[in-house]
Amino acid sequence: MSFESLGVASVACITVICYLAALAIKQTPLANKWLPTLCGALGAALGLAAYYGGMVDFPACDPLTALAVGIVSGLAATGADQVMKQLKQ
Numbered sequence: 001m002s003f004e005s006l007g008v009a010s011v012a013c014i015t016v017i018c019y020l021a022a023l024a025i026k027q028t029p030l031a032n033k034w035l036p037t038l039c040g041a042l043g044a045a046l047g048l049a050a051y052y053g054g055m056v057d058f059p060a061c062d063p064l065t066a067l068a069v070g071i072v073s074g075l076a077a078t079g080a081d082q083v084m085k086q087l088k089q
Helices: 008-026 032-052 063-088
Strands: none
Touching: 008 032, 008 063, 032 063
């Protein structure tokens, strides 16, 4: 099993897109308590888009797994945001 076969690049792309979306949402009056929910939902949509779009290295072989990978990737963006916030303190 090679590193490329794990689909890390496509999962990282979903995480980065969700992180950037979270940064954009923070600039709106929407409460920050909704960020994990919005990142998870965006990640789910991107996971399904990657699966049905035929991404070659996406690590899912069925829609349910693609949904789960997307949600976890989206929520990882929320965790990355918290890490950056803690490092600034």
